[in-house]
Amino acid sequence: MSHLFQLDTVKYVCCCGSLKPICNVYFCRHCLRLRCHYCVSHEVDSHYCGNCSENMPSAEAKQKRNRCGTCYDCPSCKQTLSIRATTIQVPLEDEPEKLVAKKLYYLACGFCRWTSRDAGLPDSQNTSGPWAEPENPLAQQIIEISDYFRMLAIREKNSKDKKFVQKSKYLAAGRHGVAHLLPRRYPVSVPEEMSKPLPTPLYLAPTEGMEDLPELSDDVYEDELIIPKVTSLTQRLRQLETQPRETSKLLPTHKQLLVKRSLRCRVCERNISKPEYSPVSIKFKIQLNAYFHVPQIRLMTPLNEPLVPGRKARIVLRLANPTQFPTAIRFLPFSFVPLQKDGSTDKRALDAGKFDPTRESSTDHSLPSHTLTPTTSITFITPSMTGGGTLGSGESTQIMKEIHVLPRRSERFSQNCDVIPPADEIVLPPRDETSDFDDFAETPDFNDDPKLVPWRKANKAAVYLDVIRQLTDGSEPPVLGITIEYDYVNTIVALESKGVQEPQKVRLQAHLLIALDRIPS
Amino acid sequence: MANLQITVGAVVCVEAEIRGDVRIGTKTIVHPCAKILATGGPIVIGDANIVEELATIENKSPEPMVIGNNNVFEVGSLVKAKAIGDHNIFETKCFVGDEISIGNGCVFGAGTKVTPSQAVPDNSVFYGQPLKHRLAGERPSAQTLQIDFLSRILPNYHNIINPTIKREIPALPAEKTS
Structure with missing residues (x-):
């Protein structure tokens, strides 16, 4: 049995370019972007x-x-x-004849x-x-070496006031190491003392090679090796100090302790996931997983026979709306553009965004990379912002931030099937938790075309999709790339402006890759 | 014609499936739905063993399969070993192949599949997936309390084969008819 969310079948493309199943992506309500664990910062809340x-x-x-x-x-x-x-049974101390348990x-x-x-x-x-x-046989050495590095770190800290001192790698050790805990105990060195070279600890001295090795004892050759009595490599490394052989x-x-970890969006620096402090609690204060916000797509019926290049086939997808608001889903051809270093793709994407001023479509897929050429990208974006007018100043700063902040992880994928997008949108009602337990609940009537929507229940619907295989090598497994566009009601805007504003309704895009030849669960 | 010999003191439930030449020692407990199949040679079970539900002990070879004392065959285990010593534990759903002869104090962990062709050293523990093998310092303790409890409780709820009555049970081809 495979996983309920079809971990290997349906992959969502995060804005950084990594492919993740829906249960492994987050959704930042402030940026309105998908975030995977590469594009959030992880913070340790507590150890337990x-x-x-x-x-x-x-x-x-x-x-x-x-x-x-x-x-x-x-x-x-x-x-x-x-x-x-x-x-x-032990004998009593005062009466040795008597036995007590x-x-x-x-x-x-x-x-x-x-x-x-x-x-x-x-x-x-x-x-x-x-x-x-x-007992650690090297405990003394470790203490001496860490003392030595602590001294080095303190010297560097002191000499940091001098303007000409260059940054060096020892500083980094001080930053997350032990040095910042104990600097005050050491007196600030006077200049004469600073210039004195530190005595190198014994263990940093270079090792000397041996000319003749001692002979191996006869036991090595004569005794039979009993495998179950010898520790495995994992067992040895788990006991790092002694690393026993027997x-x-x-x-x-x-x-080993575990940590409770909160996640923070790297772009807007707001919390995406925050667990409750108590170690026994499994609840969250904030939990913005994508499966609470982004429509869930599952493959209901895979291909029943291999798809030859150029041929058409029909699949069934199952859509579900996890939010509290109705949404309308439209299928589009796959339009994910991986992050690129040159500005050409950015221009295309931004121009595409300008065509429809009413639609606040997400352009996250076309973000230029934060690496190497951030300044040129920014100078490029700024004029197009003012000219197009589709993206407000807030969004442009957000894009600039994303350029700087997000890691670029363009995972390789092969997308060799295209969708023939249906003309109609599929409207999904909001999620109602009680309907999952009510088999006789009335199915909402949306006057669907039965050729498009064969089945519907509560906030879920099945959709027929025609896919066509690209005229490429047919030996690869068929993978359908598809972009969905959906309504998302952002309640956070209303919350932040203390109820003055209406919840903001936006139209967002998500990019998916669906492996068509897997058996659905 | 095969026969079943049950020593006085053993508790063998009627619902257990026993075929072929089987001898069961005293204080041994055979739960309902356990299978002891002497399809080849006879099976000789010693004293104070526990054979739990759905455990299967099978002997397909013509040689007799001798099982010692104080062994535990847990739920769903399938044991075909050549010979079994004392104080062994066969945990749930483990499989022991027919080329292996087991000494004393061995533990076959839950779900393991052990099929070496040589003898297993005493106090071996097999566990995990992939299979790991280690030697324990001491053998597992006997389940005396559990046996006393079961021999008191089981007859209250199940029909027990009366060891004093000599009985003849259907010979081997019965498998074909079922």
């Missing part, structure tokens, strides 16, 4: 443990190396370890049946351990 749901402030998480203090992972298979109890605890993995006894750890009298921690030396590792 996925097992015990304990919240941890970020400073403490940093100190504990992003690991939970109480929960452990199996070193053998990475599952969470559970605590098991056993009872043993005493509880002892050990860690056990329910999946691969590893226990802390396998590692040679004695059972603990407490449920919380303490369990043996792997499975008997694996020790339980502290569970």
Whole structure:
């Protein structure tokens, strides 16, 4: 069974050029653009443990190396370890003849049946351990090296006041490293001290090659290698400090913390996704996923036979309107223009936008790249803005921002089928959650042409589409490129101007790639 | 004519499908809908084993298949091994091929498919997908409490084959008629 949203079948083209299924794209209500996870900035809200749901402030998480203090992972298979109890009979201290039951605890993995006894750890009298921690043989070296770099970072910080000092890569380490936490503890260096070279730590000294290697012991040749007793590479790297060779030396590792993460649109810098703070809550304060705002398209009937180049075929798409407002969907030929460095495509797109002044169609697909030539692109856009008048000053600044801010990810795709766009629009009523549970709800009547809309229910409708295969190599799987144009009611405008304005109704475009030869779920 | 021998103390539900020469030791629990199919040679099951629902033990080879004590065959497991020692656990939906002979204290994890042709060392644990193999420090403990509980509870709700009555069960070609 494939995924409900047909992850591999229907892909939405994000404005940066990446292809994503609808559940992986976001929709910025302020920019009215699709955003994928490449075009949003990710921020860590809080750290928590996925097992015990304990919240941890970020400073403490940093100190504990992003690991939970109480929960452990199996070193053998990475599952969470559970605590098991056993009872043993021990003699009483004052009366050695009498036996009392005493509880002892050990860690056990329910999946691969590893226990802390396998590692040679004695059972603990407490449920919380303490369990043996792997000791880092290089701990001293790491401290010395990090001290050395901290000193370097401080020197650079001090010398930053001098005008001629060039930026160097050590600054970057100071910026997100540990240096900014502890700079005050060190006195500001006097100039004489600054000019003195720092003593290089021992471990930075170059290593020396050995002329003759020690002989391997006979065990290496004589002993039979028992594979299950040797750790795998993943097991070794999970225990980075010691990297044991034998499975008997694996020790339980502290569970890695998870983060709650909020997303922010890189262009307008407003939140796109913000979870609730509590680790046990799965709700969101703000959640602008595209499947709440953009019409959902699914392939209902794929091609029943391979499509020969030049031939026509009929498919059925299923449309759904997830919003609170009715929408009208129009199908257009695929018009996504990948971001390009030269200005020629920009001109075409902007000119196309000028043809219809009433339509606030999105031109995000034709944004020039932010890389390499931002200044030339901006000087190009500005005059066309004033001349065309379709894009307000607000939108032009937004485009300029997008040029600078968004990464360019033009993923490769082959689009080898075209749609024969139907003349009519398909009107979809707003979503009504109760209708999903009501089998006998009245189907709204929109006087559809049965040759276009064979089926309708609540906010969903099926549409016949004729597709034609391009006269190219027929060996590739057929992929239909299609652009849909839909009404979107932007309630955020009304909210921001405190109810003075009406909700703004705009006409937006989304670009889709549909693989036609997959079996729909 | 094949026959079924049940030692006194074993709890074998009537609904279990048992075919061919099968001997079941004392304290062994066979749940309803478990299958013990001695289609080739006989199957000899030792003491204090648990065969859960939908578990299948099959012997197609002419040699007898000897199962030791304190083994657990969990729901939906399919075991065709040559020989099975003591204290093994066959977790849910695992598959054990017919070329493997199992020692003591082995665990076959849920959903694993184990088909090596050589003997499996004691205290082996097979788990995961793709299959991983590790050696445990100690063998799994016997399910004594569970067996006591089941032998008390199961007869309340199921018909149990009376071990004292000698019975003859249909011989092998029965599979063709069904």
